[in-house]
Amino acid sequence: MTLLDFARGPALQWSLIILVFGVLWQLLGTILIGVKKDLSKPRRNTAVRDGLATIATRSLPEHQFEKKIRFQHFSGYAWHVALFIAVLFSAPHILFFESVLGFGWPHLPNGIILVTAAIALAILFALVIRRLSHPVQRLISNADDYISVIVVIVPLVTGMLASAHIGARYETLLAIHFLSVEALFVWFPFGKLMHTALTFPSRFRAGAAFGRRGVKA
Amino acid sequence: MRKHQTLGVYLHAQGVSRRAFLKFCSATASLMALPPSAAAQVAAALAAARRPSVIWLSFQECTGCTESLTRSHAPTLESLIFDAISLDYHHTLQAASGESAEAARIAAMEENEGEYLLVVDGSIPLGNPGYSTIAGMSNLDMLRETAGGAAAIIAVGTCAAFGGIPHASPNPTGAVSVSEIITDKPIVNVSGCPPIPVVITGVLAHFLTFGTLPDLDHLGRPVAFFGQNIHDRCYRRPFYERGQFAHTFDDEGARKGWCLYELGCKGPTTYNACATLKWNEGTSYPIASGHGCLGCSEPDFWDKGSFYTPISAGLWGSRETLIGAAAAGAALGVGSALAARARKKKARAAEEAES
Ligand code: SF4
Numbered sequence: 001m002t003l004l005d006f007a008r009g010p011a012l013q014w015s016l017i018i019l020v021f022g023v024l025w026q027l028l029g030t031i032l033i034g035v036k037k038d039l040s041k042p043r044r045n046t047a048v049r050d051g052l053a054t055i056a057t058r059s060l061p062e063h064q065f066e067k068k069i070r071f072q073h074f075s076g077y078a079w080h081v082a083l084f085i086a087v088l089f090s091a092p093h094i095l096f097f098e099s100v101l102g103f104g105w106p107h108l109p110n111g112i113i114l115v116t117a118a119i120a121l122a123i124l125f126a127l128v129i130r131r132l133s134h135p136v137q138r139l140i141s142n143a144d145d146y147i148s149v150i151v152v153i154v155p156l157v158t159g160m161l162a163s164a165h166i167g168a169r170y171e172t173l174l175a176i177h178f179l180s181v182e183a184l185f186v187w188f189p190f191g192k193l194m195h196t197a198l199t200f201p202s203r204f205r206a207g208a209a210f211g212r213r214g215v216k217a
Numbered sequence: 218m219r220k221h222q223t224l225g226v227y228l229h230a231q232g233v234s235r236r237a238f239l240k241f242c243s244a245t246a247s248l249m250a251l252p253p254s255a256a257a258q259v260a261a262a263l264a265a266a267r268r269p270s271v272i273w274l275s276f277q278e279c280t281g282c283t284e285s286l287t288r289s290h291a292p293t294l295e296s297l298i299f300d301a302i303s304l305d306y307h308h309t310l311q312a313a314s315g316e317s318a319e320a321a322r323i324a325a326m327e328e329n330e331g332e333y334l335l336v337v338d339g340s341i342p343l344g345n346p347g348y349s350t351i352a353g354m355s356n357l358d359m360l361r362e363t364a365g366g367a368a369a370i371i372a373v374g375t376c377a378a379f380g381g382i383p384h385a386s387p388n389p390t391g392a393v394s395v396s397e398i399i400t401d402k403p404i405v406n407v408s409g410c411p412p413i414p415v416v417i418t419g420v421l422a423h424f425l426t427f428g429t430l431p432d433l434d435h436l437g438r439p440v441a442f443f444g445q446n447i448h449d450r451c452y453r454r455p456f457y458e459r460g461q462f463a464h465t466f467d468d469e470g471a472r473k474g475w476c477l478y479e480l481g482c483k484g485p486t487t488y489n490a491c492a493t494l495k496w497n498e499g500t501s502y503p504i505a506s507g508h509g510c511l512g513c514s515e516p517d518f519w520d521k522g523s524f525y526t527p528i529s530a531g532l533w534g535s536r537e538t539l540i541g542a543a544a545a546g547a548a549l550g551v552g553s554a555l556a557a558r559a560r561k562k563k564a565r566a567a568e569e570a571e572s
Contacts, residue, residue, distance in 0.1 A: 008532040025553070170448065
């Protein structure tokens with residue numbers, strides 16, 4: 001079995017099993033754990049609306065900190081948008097999703113995907129440098145943050161190399177790309193990458209709880 | 218051609234002009250990635266070469282490799298060069314049969330001990346010696362016996378080079394390649410199902426010119442022919458870069474000649490010279506004829522999933538396993554949440570009892 005066969009076969013199978021198992025475990029375990037019953041009289045009964053409003057308001061920079069966090073905030077957006085375009089609209093990726101999900105969607109040309117991936121990579125590097133050089137950010141960062149960054153950077157770099165055929169034989173680059181994505185799958189449920197699944201539910205829950213007490217979330 | 222006649226004299230007698238011969242030599246030199254100045258050396262060496270004795274053994278194979286070499290549209294210089302060797306034993310081509318055929322093999326081996334070239338096509342079954350025999354002799358014994366006095370071995374076709382189709386899972390005959398049995402002789406793997414004829418003659422020409430075998434890649438294949446993958450030389454590559462793919466074999470993309478990646482083309486992971494040398498005297502090759510590359514010159518090409526599965530798609534087991542993993546994860550999530558709730562409830566009850 002070649003490295004590529006291993007990466008496309010058993011390694012993929014097991015990493016997907018761990019991903020699906022871990023995400024459902026973490027997600028349901030977190031959501032169903034419940035919160036302490038609030039015995040106070042609700043100020044208003046608009047939990048769903050407050051929850052949804054908080055998802056929206058927290059997606060924009062908080063007004064009083066706006067100047068300070070503008071770079072962080074919008075570069076975060078740019079990074080996520082570029083990443084999603086590169087991941088979701090590359091033709092080989094869509095063929096991969098099709099093999100797992102059973103359906104596909106239209107793709108973008110290779111060149112656009114490469115440029116978008118390069119932009120995503122540049123933004124991520126800028127954010128990592130900021131994290132390392134900013135005393136407060138450095139203080140609140142732990143190993144989880146750095147591992148999460150690494151498991152995202154490596155697939156981006158190897159994907160770009162594979163798509164441009166630079167550095168090694170295509171099958172080796174493709175195998176390493178597969179394996180790096182599989183490392184991401186395995187890490188995903190157990191590290192901060194789970195924010196992908198938990199960001200909106202947690203904002204919703206905070207908004208609903210604050211709203212009940214009549215406080216702006 | 219008489220045995221001691223030189224190749225130059227033989228080709229001249231066949232009506233091959235000096236100009237055509239030199240053209241062939243420059244093409245061979247460039248095919249073998251030699252500098253242009255080497256063409257004269259190739260010409261001089263080939264013209265003076267005496268026909269080497271070649272023994273061709275066919276084991277578990279389909280005769281496609283021999284067909285590829287001998288059934289070209291018109292006689293080519295390559296085939297004339299091939300005619301010029303002393304093919305002392307070849308089941309399909311030799312006139313002799315039965316015991317006299319085997320006697321020809323033994324005689325060639327004795328006469329040219331340590332100097333003859335052994336060409337093998339087909340894989341060798343190790344499961345049971347009776348799966349494939351020639352004149353009552355198992356393929357394994359015949360290979361060992363004939364390889365003993367050979368100067369070098371050319372494993373022609375993917376079956377001889379890597380086990381090929383007989384080796385495909387579940388490999389009922391226990392088929393293996395030549396290099397898995399013979400480890401003390403120089404072996405060149407000219408893989409392909411079938412291999413490109415000019416690659417076979419190119420290796421022969423190299424041997425005749427320099428008396429050595431060409432540079433080989435990590436799979437024992439001549440780098441000059443297998444150094445680049447099909448994708449890097451494919452004329453459909455601009456469509457790949459632009460993201461223009463044929464989705465089916467009869468859609469607009471297919472008619473416009475767009476890239477066949479989505480239809481399972483294995484060009485990006487296949488190393489061979491099809492895209493440059495092509496087949497039938499440079500007429501076409503599979504991708505040019507509208508079908509993706511099958512990756513036939515790579516080991517285990519038969520066991521890498523469907524020919525029509527794109528290489529970026531997984532070769533993984535089943536969606537059922539994922540559904541099972543999802544169910545198990547969900548059960549664990551619900552269970553751990555309930556357990557946490559029960560712990561909290563118990564702690565609260567204990568707190569209340571204390572106060
Ligand atoms: S047809 Fe095959 S070899 Fe040619 S560009 Fe497309 S994927 Fe590559």
